[in-house]
Amino acid sequence: MNKSRRKLCQLMATGAASLLTPWPLRRAVSDDFRSPNERPVVGCIGTGSRWGFREDGMFKGVGSFAMEFGDVAAVSDVDANRMNAAALKVRDLQAEAGRPSDVAKEADYRKVLDRDDIDLVTIVTPDHWHTKIAIEALRAGKDVYCEKPLTLTIEESKQIRKAVEETGRVFQVGTQQRTESSQGFLKAIAMVRDGRLGKIHSIKIGINGAPVSDSIPKVDVPDGLHWERWLGQAPLVDYRWSPKTRDAKQYWNYTNCHYDFRWWYAYSGGKMTDWGAHHVDIAQWLINQNGDGQGPTRIEPVVANHPVPLNERGEPTDPTRYNTADRFVVHVDFPNDTQFRIGSEFRNGLLVEGTKGRIFVNRGALEGSPVEDMKSNPLPDGAVEAVYGGEPTTHMANFMQCVKSRKTPISDVASHVRAINTCHLGNIALRLNRTVKWDAAREEIIGDELARNMQGREQRKGYETDA
Template sequence: MSQPRSTRRTFLKTTAGLAAAVPYFWTSASAQEEAANDKLGVAAIGVGGRGSGIGQQAASLGNLVACADVHRQNAEKFAQPYGFRCDIYTDYRKVLDRKDVDVITCGTPDHWHIKIAIDAMEAGKDVYCEKPLTLTIAEGRKIIDAVKRTGRVFQVGTQQRSEFDGVFLKAVVLARSGRLGETLHAVSSVGGATSGGPFATQPVPEFLDWDFWLGQAPKVDYTPERIGWNFRWWFDYSGGQVTDWGVHHTDIALWALGGDATGPAEVEGKGEFPLGRELMLEYLLGKKPVCELANSYNVASSFDCTMVLPNGNTINLVSKQNELILEGEKGKIRVNRGSLTGKPVEEMSDADKKWLDEEVVKVYKGKQPGSHMGNFFECVKDRTQPISDVFTHVNSVNSCHMANIAMLLGRKVKWDSEKYAFVGDDEANALCGRKQREPWTI
């Protein structure tokens, strides 16, 4: 995997140089001065798309020293604005070996999140990882165990808990305070997934380590529709829109409705699967090999699921226009990333608004809401729990995994949060994990 080190002239010609497991080293007075300050050392792992965004956010708060991506062009594009002070790697493990890295961001496809996050924590790094955190329910238990074992600070990228002028936090406060009523219902509406295929296979581009990109997932021939944004539409790498966008609104809904500590007790639903529900169920149970699937997107393209929480409150997860609705016998509010409307929001007095702002700080663990990445860096420095902690997020993403499982099985499933298992349901429990490809097992 190692490649020759680039010269300065080659670096300038290619914008960021040739990526390699061995990085490019360069020092200057300014770089030495920056390294000497008290900023946290930052490395960004997985820097295409959203991964680039969170890497840049972390770089603005710390001292960026390295990035890693098996897609070399992604790494070069990300590193280019930072010049020679950002070393480029194709193997993330080389980043974790560095003593000058304090925190990492992980913006890879979902099927790599847990492997990289656990490796990073075991190497003594604090972690900011994109959502959805896990590929499977089984991975949730592993990441919780790793956080407890290592004591590292871990923030999940469900930034609606921090940003967007606090509209989601205000919605949570209104629901939890009883202002909407005692019995609550939420509609988590997130839009549907893309359908497409079958796609033709192509030669692997020279800038991509395809086997490394696949990781734990089954070995298949390369097609460009599997990478970039579109990895989300394949069950081998993601849970589709159900987990990708679903975890954003469902995370807030669980928090607002008092289910964040447990997740749902029951889930049922129906969905449309491009290759058919029965075929996808057999594949995910390990009864069909990957070669028997068409080379097409295969996650649920549309869905309508209902979750019942232990306290009796309910959440409807649907593939409709993006918004979150919270309602009870006293009021109904709608919230998205641009607004918070409805009763009682539009009837609040100045005193009510002052109360709401004060309660938002309380629900935000006594800190002032703002940048989600800023909250992570603050918690790294004071060693406190960030607002999107791994424990509540696992419950949120598991609820979305449960929705997929209920749809695949075509029936209701019941969850025991204390036992971390489905109740009396061998098939549902079998769908909690996946067979993982060596040597990328977790």
Template structure:
């Protein structure tokens, strides 16, 4: 590191540290030594639609439990809004996440950038000695998930993934898992996961980037391209360059619950295949146009798991249906319904059914679980190892649709069987200057 850069970072770190004192965050005031110190990386805010990004949501949750003296954001409008909304205007605003990682006062980071930045920032954060809470999906390729799991093991950092269905929504998802494992539908045969359709869009016109957004740095590891407004904010999800469409957005939540229920949270499917309506023609699994969304719109994917369990993932009503030889029930964020659910009134689950799933602890909020694990150094409820396995299923679904054929998966070696073209889509090239150091 050059003297100039070292001096610059030292000044930045001292500036952040100077703000790490007792101050108002939301409605809570607490002393520094009573609370952990977090840095928020990525906020998100669209004033024209009044839509908040996930960084605002998790930052607000964290502010009741931790101090947040610094916010990193490449959109100055979003940065200012997040500072006022979460920190009462008291945080330091920076536009380079490395300033957060280089600060010795920051103990953990909250990562809520677009998905294509997740792995790079999280890996560098863990190597800088920071614990990590990262929004899902944590990776845009299977290889990135492997790297994250590897670095988390090497560094021993606490890594919580933002799959809040493992903790929240009145614990109805935990109850659903407990019901399946308790045999309330008999022998499980089929799981139907509805995610709703992806978005259709394009062709879009290019434009000059707004002066409030650092477009080149927003692209980061992704290919350099002209600015199109629909590539940013919430619609980044419909471009493979930055995300994985509905299959990696909602799929990261619902496939997670389904694989946990069948005991495959550390395993995976044996085959994945299906059909989809795409936004544009693909060649070799890659987009052929730069002015249209390129992720699936309507889709139907069948994943076959060990034990003869079939998982159907499609673009119908959002939620999960568990089907066995003695009944079926449905769960989503708003309801848990079906005859086996009604039967719980007279035949309730064991009192400890939920705590057994929650690693022997009483279920709490997702952010509280993260903060608790910072103190105990326990594995959090949404750990990176199991999330990687779940997200692999989602990536394989996209991969099969992009190539237009069924793929056979070896979960032990984590390779597609006898299909090097498919294996080639498990990784990607990074733009010069934004590579990920996975070693």
């Protein structure tokens, strides 16, 4: 907590608090943050949908959560339209709460990192920007909250973990299923720890299929969007956009930018890393495979369907359409005869099977005979707290508490990269449509030079990650 941190002059008014954050966070704020202690100064890098603005106009996301605990002093985005709207929202809400309302707008995120008065940053950008910005923020002495998936490649996973170890900064990854808002997952893990399912032998992980698109035409870049900078490390390509008419309920248009970056391998990993970052993380936590030297041994593609042809190197050959796998199933072997089946063909969530029974858990359900049995035989007192490492709270509250205590947050980098590496390996197997073998201790694909080369990728000059 550096000496330039602003002090909270008065207790946040109830009305202002209701404007700032959704109700689950308001009830989760600890006394430490309600009292007139020093509040962290926050810089927000990336101000799109996950940061706060939804297409229905609601302001709900990382930005609103950050303002519950800190004072946002700067926002940054390569889309000036989003950045200007974010600055106005922050200014108005913080002024209403009687807090600092002078909000800087920086098209270049590095100017946010250069400010000595900013204590921590939120990073809510497309996936291909996460690691570079996060490493630079750590080295600038900032604590970091970064959306998932944290990395684009296995090589980036090594780089970001090394930077955290070297700098000792507090880093929370945005895998919110580990927190209070998703206690069904914590209870599921507590049940396994208490032996309710016996020895776990398989987990079926449903993460939905990715969307497909027709050919998307190239069009002029919208005013205010710095397209070349948005592309960053990815190849320099045309901007594409067309209206989305396939499903009237969809908010988003077809594009290779903003929300739809998820469906292009140049910027993301499709559903495998989008939902996989959540569910595979919980599954590896559940079977105690998120520690040093742990991880899968073999990844086999069973269903590998892509909406565009891939060449022999697993590279998409059609630059006009979404290209991440739309239908897929991979079998992932772990030590101790445990197997994950990860795919688009299953109900979203985790079906956990053991020698004594099975349960299903997702964000809205915790089902199965062992769950029913808990009515007459509840878990021991403190079982969920033992899984979490204390009293479960909201994700941003946990991060801010760790900023003060310097403890490791619940969604730490080390465990996250082991889970997201499983997802990266799944995508490599899908793109090559062949089995991949993994040495978890060395963090290296074995016996397949092409697959091993896909652990990293070439980065466009000027946008390389400085390891």
